[in-house]
Amino acid sequence: xxxxxxxxxxxxxxxVRELLEARCGRDVLRARGARIDRALWRExxxxxxxxLRLPEAEGGAGLxxxxxxxxxxxxxxxxLPGPLVATHxxxxxxxxxxxxxxxxxxxxGGLVPWLEEAxxxxxxxxxxxxxxxxxxxxxxxxxxxxxxxEPEPAAVLLTAAEQLGSAxxxxxxxxxxxxxxxQFGRPIGAFQAVKHLxxxxxxxxxxxxxxxxxxxxxxxxxxxxxxxxxADEAAVQGARDCLQVHGxxxxxxxxxxxxxLKRAWVRAELGLxxxxxxxxxxxxL
Amino acid sequence: MDLTYTEEEEAFRAGLRxxxxxxxxxxxxxxxxxxxxxxxxxxxxxxxxxxDAGYADVHWDASPTRRLIFLEETERAGAPYxxxxxxxxxxxxxxxxxxxTPGQRARWLPPILRGDEIWCQGFSEPDAGSDLAxxxxxxxxxxxxxxxxxxxxxxxxxEIADWCELLVRTDPQAxxxxxITWLAMPMDAPGVTVRPLRTxxxxxxxxxxxxxxxxxxxxxxxxxxxxxxxxxxxxxxFERGTAFAGEVVACRRTLAELARTARxxxxxxxxxxxxxxxxxxxxxxxxxxxxxxxxxxxxxxGGVPGTGGSxxxxxxxxARQELYDTxxxxxxxxxxxxxxxxxxxxxxxxxxxxxxxxxQIQRNIVAERILGLPKER
Numbered sequence: 001x002x003x004x005x006x007x008x009x010x011x012x013x014x015x016v017r018e019l020l021e022a023r024c025g026r027d028v029l030r031a032r033g034a035r036i037d038r039a040l041w042r043e044x045x046x047x048x049x050x051x052l053r054l055p056e057a058e059g060g061a062g063l064x065x066x067x068x069x070x071x072x073x074x075x076x077x078x079x080l081p082g083p084l085v086a087t088h089x090x091x092x093x094x095x096x097x098x099x100x101x102x103x104x105x106x107x108x109g110g111l112v113p114w115l116e117e118a119x120x121x122x123x124x125x126x127x128x129x130x131x132x133x134x135x136x137x138x139x140x141x142x143x144x145x146x147x148x149x150e151p152e153p154a155a156v157l158l159t160a161a162e163q164l165g166s167a168x169x170x171x172x173x174x175x176x177x178x179x180x181x182x183q184f185g186r187p188i189g190a191f192q193a194v195k196h197l198x199x200x201x202x203x204x205x206x207x208x209x210x211x212x213x214x215x216x217x218x219x220x221x222x223x224x225x226x227x228x229x230x231a232d233e234a235a236v237q238g239a240r241d242c243l244q245v246h247g248x249x250x251x252x253x254x255x256x257x258x259x260x261l262k263r264a265w266v267r268a269e270l271g272l273x274x275x276x277x278x279x280x281x282x283x284x285l
Numbered sequence: 286m287d288l289t290y291t292e293e294e295e296a297f298r299a300g301l302r303x304x305x306x307x308x309x310x311x312x313x314x315x316x317x318x319x320x321x322x323x324x325x326x327x328x329x330x331x332x333x334x335x336x337d338a339g340y341a342d343v344h345w346d347a348s349p350t351r352r353l354i355f356l357e358e359t360e361r362a363g364a365p366y367x368x369x370x371x372x373x374x375x376x377x378x379x380x381x382x383x384x385x386t387p388g389q390r391a392r393w394l395p396p397i398l399r400g401d402e403i404w405c406q407g408f409s410e411p412d413a414g415s416d417l418a419x420x421x422x423x424x425x426x427x428x429x430x431x432x433x434x435x436x437x438x439x440x441x442x443x444e445i446a447d448w449c450e451l452l453v454r455t456d457p458q459a460x461x462x463x464x465i466t467w468l469a470m471p472m473d474a475p476g477v478t479v480r481p482l483r484t485x486x487x488x489x490x491x492x493x494x495x496x497x498x499x500x501x502x503x504x505x506x507x508x509x510x511x512x513x514x515x516x517x518x519x520x521x522x523f524e525r526g527t528a529f530a531g532e533v534v535a536c537r538r539t540l541a542e543l544a545r546t547a548r549x550x551x552x553x554x555x556x557x558x559x560x561x562x563x564x565x566x567x568x569x570x571x572x573x574x575x576x577x578x579x580x581x582x583x584x585x586x587g588g589v590p591g592t593g594g595s596x597x598x599x600x601x602x603x604a605r606q607e608l609y610d611t612x613x614x615x616x617x618x619x620x621x622x623x624x625x626x627x628x629x630x631x632x633x634x635x636x637x638x639x640x641x642x643x644x645q646i647q648r649n650i651v652a653e654r655i656l657g658l659p660k661e662r
Contacts, residue, residue, distance in 0.1 A: 001294065001350050002287045003574075003581040009286065066286045175656050190659040192645075195652035199599070202651055206596045210578045211571035217288050226567030275560065282563030285544035 003214070009070055012063075016074045019047055024078040026256055034139040036082050036103055036117045045100015049075075049084075050091045058092055059099075065154060069161040069216035076165025076235075079259055081137045083114045085158045085271075086122065094120050106155075107141075109148035111269060115141040123149075135262035151271050153221045157212070159271040160228040163235035163264060164205070164212050170235075170242035170260050171201045178245055188245070197241045201234075208234035225280040228272045235264035288577065290350070298354045304338050305362040315365060318488040325403060325445040328368035332400030341398040344374050345382055349580040356531030361538075366531060369442055373397040373404035377450040380467070384508045384516050393448070393469065405446035407437040407470065407494060408517070414439070415646040417452070418461040418514065422496060424453035424468070430500040431455070431468060433476075436493060439640075443479045443492035446472045451501070456511050465513035469505040476500075486632035487623075529601055530576045536605055537569045543608075547615045561611050568604040572597065595647045596655075602637035602644060609634050 005013065023040055044050065052068050054060020061067075068088065075084055083105040087097050096102030096119070105118040107125035115121060115128055116139065128141040175198055178189030188194045208231040215227035239261035243250035250257050268274065290298070312331060316323035335341045343355045344367075359366070367374045378397045381389055396402035413420040422435025433453055440449075449470045456464030470477070476499040481489035508516040544562055547553040579593040609631035613620035622628055638644045652658045 001290050001577065001581060002585075003577045004585060005286055175658065178658060187659050189652070190661055192649065192661060195658050195661075196645070196648045198656055198658060199648035199651040202656060203596050203599050206593070207568075207571050207575055207600055210575035211567070213286055213578070214288060214571075214574035217286050222566075223570060226570050229564065229567045230571055277567070278560035278563035280563070281566040282544070282559045285541055285562060285566055 003217075005070065009067060012067055013070045013074060016047070016049075016071050017077075019043075020074055020078045020080060024080055029079060029081065029137060029259075032081070032137075034081075034117075034133075034137060036114070041082065041103060042100040045098065050088045050100055051098040052088070054092045054098060060091070064216075065157060065219055066213065066216040068154075068158060069212055072158045072161035073165035073168070073212075076162030077169045079137065079166070079169075079256075079263060083118060084162075085155050088158065089152060089155055090120070090122065094122070096120075107143050108151065109143055109145055111266075112141045112143055113138050113266070113270070115139070133266070135259070135266045137259060138263060138266050140266070153219065153224045156228050156271040157215055157219075157224045159267050160208075160212050160224070160231035161216070163228075163231035163267055164208050166260050166264055166267075167201070167205045167208060167231070167234035167238040170238040170257065171198070171205055173256065174198055174201060174238075174242040174245040181247075194245060197245055201238045201241050204230070204234040204237060222281060222284040225272055225277040229274055229277040229281070232264070232268040232274060232277075236261065236268055239264050290354070294350055294354060297351055298358060301340065301355065301358045302362070304340075305358060305364055308334055308338070309362060309364055312365070315368075318486075318490060321369075321442070321445045321489075325369045325442075328365065328370055329400035329403070331365050331368070332370050332374075332398075336399045341400075345379055349583045353530055353576065353580050357534050360531040360534035369403050369445060370397070370400060372406045372442065372446075372450065373402065373448075376406060377404045377448070377469070380450070380516060380519055381469075381507055383519050384467075389469075389507060402447040403442060403445055404448045404450060405440050405442045405472070405494075407440060407449040407451035409437060409439045411436060411438050415643045417517070418465070420452055420454060420465065422451075422453050423457070424455050424466060424501070426455070426503070427500075429503050431466075431503060431506075433468070433470070433496045433499045433501055436495050438482075438493050439491050440479075440494050441491045443472070443494050444481060444489075448472060449494070452513055452517060455513075459511060462514045464511050465517070466510050467507045467513040467516040468501050469507060470499065470501050474499050474501070484632075485635065486629060529598065530580075532605075533569055533573050533576060533601065536608055537573070539612075540565055540569060540608060543612050543615055550615070550617075552615050552617075558611070558614055561607075561614070565604065565608055565611060568600075568607075572601055572604060575600075595642075595650045598641070599644055599647050599651070605637055606634050 048061050049071060051060040052063050052071060056062040083103060086106040087104040090104040091098035094102060094104050097104050102119045103117060104120045104122065105112060105114045107121060107123035112125055112128055115125060124145060125143055127144045131140040131142050133140040178194050178198060179187050181188050211227040211230045215223040239257060243257045243261065246255055246257055249255055315327050332341065343352055374397060378394060381393050408417060410420050410422060422433060422437065424431040424433045449472055451468045451470040453466050453468055454464055455466040476497040478495040480493045482491055482493060484490050547562065552558055575597055579597060582593060612627055613631065616627060619625060620628060653660060
C-alpha cells in the first residue's frame, strides 16, 4: 500500500502550482472581478486542466481522479475563478471544453455559478434570476425549479479538492502572519491561544486531505460525501480562523482572507451541501 | 496514490484471519476491570498464543503496513488488544529494542513477547504530567546502583507489573530536558509501594507508586546517563504513532451498532441525531484513511512514526468522545445505566483527551514542531 503521491503526481502538482502562482496573483484576480479571463482559460486548456482525464486517443492525458484532485487542490489554493469543475466534466462531451475555448457551467436546480459568462449551460436554467453574490469573484444565479438533482460524484470530489486547497492556503497564510506580527513584544504565534487556532486548522486540513485523496482513489460515493463534508469544514473554518489570527486586518477588504471564506461558503453550498452529505453517510451505516 | 495491499501483505492478512478464526473461540471472556490478577492471566495467555503463532513481534519488527493489517484484523475479529501488555509491547519493548544493549535486549524482550513479564510506565509525577520534563524523582549513584526516591502517578497496571520503565533525574543542575535517565526498575524491589487510585469510572485502573530509596542496578539503565529525554522521545513517537489504529476499526464497528440500535428504537427518525451519526461515519472513515496515510509516510521514511501521530490523536480523541455522547442521545435513559458497557466506555473515553499528552499539549506540539511557530517561553 503506497497511499502517498507518486513521483509523477508530485511533478504534476509542482507544474500546476507554478503555472497558477504565476498567473493568479491576487492583484490579477481583483482586477478581473466577476469576468472570465479567456486567455487564461485557454492556457489552462493547453496545460490539460480540463482534458486531464480524457483518453490519450481523444487528446487527453489519460489520467484519473487522483491526479484531477491534486490539480483542483492547486486551483483552490489560488482562488482560481470560473466554472472549473463543470468545464472539466464536460471535456469530451461539449466541443471546446477540453481545450479551454468554451466555458461550461451546469444548472441542476438551486444555484448556478457563472451563468452569463458561460458559452454552454448544461441542465435547465430557465427562469434563473441573478443573486447578488456574497463572493465578489463568483457570480451566481438562482433557479426556481424544483429541488437540486443528484450531483455527479466526480463533481463533488473535485469541489472538495478545491476546498482542501483553500484550507491549505489559509493555514499557510495564518502561520506566516503569526510568525511576523508582533504584539506585546513577541510574535503572536508564541501565544498559546494563537498556536491552538493554527493547530486546529492543520488538523482539519490533514484529515480532509486523507479523506479527499482516498475518495479520489476509491471513487466511492459515500467516501466522496465524507470527503466533501470534511473539506467544507476545513475550508470554511480555516478561513474563519485565519481571519481571526489576522485580527482587525483580517476584517478589511484588502486582506485576502475574506475571499477564501466567501468562496468556501459558495463551494460548501454547491455539489453536496452538509445536510445532504450527512444523510448520505447516515444511510450507508 | 494507492490503497491496495501487495500480494504478500494480503497473504499475511489471510493467514492471520485464518488463525484468529481458530484461536478466538478457545479464549475465555476477559475478566472485569478491577480483577487485575485475572486480567493479567487472561491477557498474557493471549499474548502467549500470539507468540506461539509467530505474531508476537508484529508491533516491533514488521513493516508499518503489516502492523496496520494486524490491528485491523484483530479488531475486526473482536480479538483482545494488547491489554495488560500495553506498556511492554508498545513502549518499553520498542525502546529497549532501539536503544538497549544486546544483553538488555536478550534479558527483557523475550519475556515481553511471550507475555511472561508485564511492564508499567513510570513517567508522570504529581507535578509532572504533560510537562514531563519537570519530573523530580531523584536517582543518586551509589556504587553499581542508583538510589531512587520520589513518586509516580497515573501508573496503569502498577499492581501487576514486574517491571517499570522509569524516568529519573540524575543531574538536578542540568537544564530540565537534560539530566534525565531511563531505568528499568523491578517492581518487587524493596522501597516500592503501590497505592491504587480510583478513576471516575469507579474502577482502579491506575495507581500511585512511591519510591523510597529503591536500589536499581546501573546495568538496568537504557541509553546513557542524563540522555533519558532522547530515549523517551523514541518511546513516545511509538505511543503517538500507530498505537490507536486498531481502535478506529473498533469505533467504526461501534458506530454501525449504534445506527442499528437507533433504527430499532425509533431515534433514527430524529433528523439532527441521524445527521450526527452520518458525520461520525465521515470522521472515522477519514481517521482510518489518515492512519493509512501516516503509515505509508512512515514506511517511506524508515519506520519511526512522525509528528503526524499528534494530528491523528487530537482528532481521534475528540471524535471518540463525540461517539459516546451521540450514543447517549440514541440510548436515552439507558445511557445512565452503569451496568451497560456503553456507559462504562463513555466514562473511559473521558481520559482520551488527557492521557498520553493532553490535547492542549498536542496542539503545542503540532504548532511548534510541524508549523514552526515560536516557542511559548
